[in-house]
Structures are given as structure tokens and as C-alpha cells.
Amino acid sequence: MTPERWSRPQRRLHAWGAVLVVLTLALSLAMVALPMSQLLAKFLAYQLHKTFGLLVLILTLARLGFRLARPAPALEGLTAARQRAARWGQAVLYALLLVVPLLGYLTAQAAAGPVPTTLFLVIPVPHLLDPDPALYAWLRPMHQIAAWSLIALAAAHASLALWHHRQGLPVLGRIWG
Amino acid sequence: MLDRRALLALAALPALPVRGQARTRYVFDQSVGRIGFSARHLGLFTSQGQFDRFQATLLIDPNNPQNAAVECVVETGEVSIPFPGATDLLRSEAYFDVARHPTARFAGEANGLTEAGGFPIAGQLAVRGVTRPFRMTARLVERQGGVARFQAEGEMRRGEFGMVADRTLISDAIRLSVDVRIQA
Ligand code: HEM
Numbered sequence: 511m512t513p514e515r516w517s518r519p520q521r522r523l524h525a526w527g528a529v530l531v532v533l534t535l536a537l538s539l540a541m542v543a544l545p546m547s548q549l550l551a552k553f554l555a556y557q558l559h560k561t562f563g564l565l566v567l568i569l570t571l572a573r574l575g576f577r578l579a580r581p582a583p584a585l586e587g588l589t590a591a592r593q594r595a596a597r598w599g600q601a602v603l604y605a606l607l608l609v610v611p612l613l614g615y616l617t618a619q620a621a622a623g624p625v626p627t628t629l630f631l632v633i634p635v636p637h638l639l640d641p642d643p644a645l646y647a648w649l650r651p652m653h654q655i656a657a658w659s660l661i662a663l664a665a666a667h668a669s670l671a672l673w674h675h676r677q678g679l680p681v682l683g684r685i686w687g
Numbered sequence: 688m689l690d691r692r693a694l695l696a697l698a699a700l701p702a703l704p705v706r707g708q709a710r711t712r713y714v715f716d717q718s719v720g721r722i723g724f725s726a727r728h729l730g731l732f733t734s735q736g737q738f739d740r741f742q743a744t745l746l747i748d749p750n751n752p753q754n755a756a757v758e759c760v761v762e763t764g765e766v767s768i769p770f771p772g773a774t775d776l777l778r779s780e781a782y783f784d785v786a787r788h789p790t791a792r793f794a795g796e797a798n799g800l801t802e803a804g805g806f807p808i809a810g811q812l813a814v815r816g817v818t819r820p821f822r823m824t825a826r827l828v829e830r831q832g833g834v835a836r837f838q839a840e841g842e843m844r845r846g847e848f849g850m851v852a853d854r855t856l857i858s859d860a861i862r863l864s865v866d867v868r869i870q871a
Pocket residue numbers: 530531534535538539542559560561562563564566610611612613614615616617618621627650653654657658660
């Protein structure tokens with residue numbers, strides 16, 4: 511049977527995922543902009559960017575688990591074409607939510623200067639690659655482009671949800687709150 | 688100008704007291720050796736860098752290395768460390784202050800004694816215009832054919848030389864290491 515709403519854990523994970531992606535993006539801009547003379551702040555911004563980014567990856571895996579275990583609520587009131595577009599958009603969002611942090615994780619490993627990756631400075635996250643400047647030169651822009659694609663698509667996804675909500679469709683109530 | 692300084696420093700060397708009779712004078716630079724340093728960060732990891740240009744003179748009797756004397760002048764502007772932006776940071780006023788102090792210098796002598804792990808070389812280390820007593824422990828690692836390989840290690844406290852920036856993130860204790868092969 512098709513449920514009416516996303517389950518409570520799904521709604522929570524969705525909200526946390528959104529918050530974490532925004533925080534991770536804000537930290538990425540701050541960590542790059544901070545001057546070397548503010549080394550501690552810069553270092554902490556990098557560590558938190560990597561921490562929150564990896565949490566996005568973990569949350570997304572959990573979300574995919576829930577998504578596969580339980581049918582999605584029906585998208586009532588949308589044309590079949592729009593339903594298909596929404597599903598595709600969501601599939602690409604899931605893919606980017608996996609690819610962006612994975613590319614980030616690889617970027618961090620390939621960067622010259624072996625700064626370790628940790629979760630909150632406490633839990634060490636292993637590096638599997640050695641520093642590799644050529645690989646880094648490729649990975650870093652890929653990570654950045656994928657990240658901005660994710661942000662753009664997520665913004666479109668949120669705007670469309672809001673727009674449909676204004677049109678009187680019950681989309682927001684199913685995922686929020 | 689750097690070179691002249693280095694040469695002057697080297698020229699002063701023969702004035703060091705000569706204890707061992709069979710000491711030979713070797714002049715060498717980065718082409719046969721490496722001078723590195725390392726720092727700890729928040730107990731999480733270690734970073735390593737090196738000086739890409741230096742001039743050193745070693746007075747040594749390879750059969751009696753514990754009578755060695757050494758003098759080394761590094762060009763602080765040639766510091767290098769593989770973290771983006773960090774090399775410029777190390778050249779800045781808060782660190783080596785390269786504009787005002789283009790060289791750092793160590794001159795020391797072994798005291799004829801050997802200890803576990805090597806023979807101590809005690810002398811003076813000058814960084815950022817501050818000169819302080821400094822001690823390294825050196826050892827002959829291997830001798831093959833005419834080539835002798837020496838390593839030396841010592842620990843400085845950067846704060847003693849006025850290098851006090853970023854103390855939370857970068858340890859005060861900095862390990863210095865020398866690895867050199869000389870053609871005996
Ligand atoms: C949702 C997850 C993530 C987003 C949205 C994101 C976003 C970004 C963005 C936009 C940049 C470029 C910043 C700029 O140059 O302006 C960046 C850089 C970077 N990110 Fe991420 N990131 C995420 C996850 C991760 C993860 C999980 C890691 C590592 C474990 C990571 C490591 C890095 C590194 C190393 C850089 C390059 C910084 C540099 O070269 O100085 N990112 N990230």
C-alpha cells in the first residue's frame with residue numbers, strides 16, 4: 511500500500527541532510543577564504559567541512575536504505591510527466607549526495623600535505639590514497655562542480671516544492687515536520 | 688648577499704679548536720644532504736618540511752667522528768613544506784621573517800664522547816636573530832666505499848626564538864634533522 515507521507519525518520523533525515531549540506535557549503539567557502547594568518551580557524555573550518563560532508567554521506571546511505579525498504583508516498587495532483595520529472599530529479603539528488611562527499615573525501619586524500627581527516631577532530635577517518643598533485647588537480651574542480659550542481663539542483667527542488675505547495679498541493683506536509 | 692654571508696661564516700671555521708689531528712674539512716650543500724624539520728599538530732598529525740638551500744662545513748675524522756665540528760647556514764627563504772600556502776606562511780614575519788633574517792645558522796662541536804644513539808654536537812643555533820645553545824645528536828649511519836652517511840637530530844623550541852604564532856595548532860617543539868652523505 512502506498513503511504514500518505516514519508517515516515518518520521520525519513521522526514522528527520524531529509525531535514526538534517528538539508529541543514530548539513532548548507533553548513534558544509536558555507537564552511538567550504540569560509541575555509542578557502544580564511545587567510546593563512548588565521549591558521550587555527552582555517553584548519554578547524556576544513557575539519558568541520560570534512561566532518562559535516564561525511565555525515566551527509568552517511569545520512570544519504572541511511573536515507574537510501576529507508577527509501578528502498580518502504581514505498582514512496584504517491585505524488586497526487588501532478589501530471590504523469592511531472593511525477594516522472596520529480597522522481598528523476600530526486601534520483602539525481604541522491605546520486606550527487608553520494609558523489610559530492612566521495613569526491614571531497616578523495617580530494618582531501620590526494621592533496622599535497624597529508625592533513626588527516628577526522629570526524630569532529632576525534633574519530634580518525636582513514637586515507638586510502640597517497641598525496642598526488644596531478645590527481646588532486648583533477649579531483650578538486652570535480653568536487654567543486656559537483657557540489658555546486660548539487661546546490662543548484664537542491665535549490666530547484668526546494669523551489670518547486672514551495673511552488674507546488676502554494677498551488678495547494680500537499681507536497682510540503684509529506685516531507686516536512 | 689646570502690652567499691657572501693654563508694662564505695664568511697664558513698671562512699670563520701678554521702678558527703674552531705682542532706682536537707683530532709686527522710680531521711678533514713668537507714664543504715657540502717643540499718645536493719648531498721637534506722635538512723628537515725617537523726612539527727606536531729594537536730596531537731593528531733606531524734608535518735614535515737625542509738630547507739632547499741644550505742651550505743655546511745664539516746670538520747671530521749671519519750674514523751673518529753665524535754671529534755667532529757660542524758657549521759651550517761640555511762637560507763630561510765628556501766624553506767619548503769608541502770601544504771598549499773604554508774611555505775609563504777613560514778617565510779612571513781611571524782615565522783622565519785625572511786625579509787629581515789635571510790639565514791639561520793648552527794655551529795657546534797662534538798665533545799669527543801659517544802652516547803647511546805650517537806655523539807652529541809653542542810653549539811649555538813641562530814634563528815630570527817636570536818642565538819641560543821642547541822644540541823644535536825649525530826651518528827654515522829653507514830660507510831660504504833668512500834661515502835659516509837651521517838644523520839643528526841635535535842629539538843628546538845621555536846618560542847625561544849620569538850616564533851610564537853599559532854601555538855594551539857603548531858607545536859612549540861620542532862624536530863630538526865640532518866641527513867648527509869659525504870665523499871670521504
Ligand atoms: C555535501 C557535501 C559537500 C559539499 C556540498 C562540499 C562543497 C565543497 C565546495 C563548494 C568546495 C570548493 C570551495 C571553494 O573553492 O570555494 C569544496 C572543497 C573541498 N572539499 Fe568539499 N564538500 C562536501 C563534502 C566534502 C567531504 C566529505 C570532504 C572530505 C572528507 C570534502 C573535502 C573538500 C576539500 C579537501 C576541498 C578542497 C579545499 C582546497 O583545495 O583548499 N568535502 N567542497
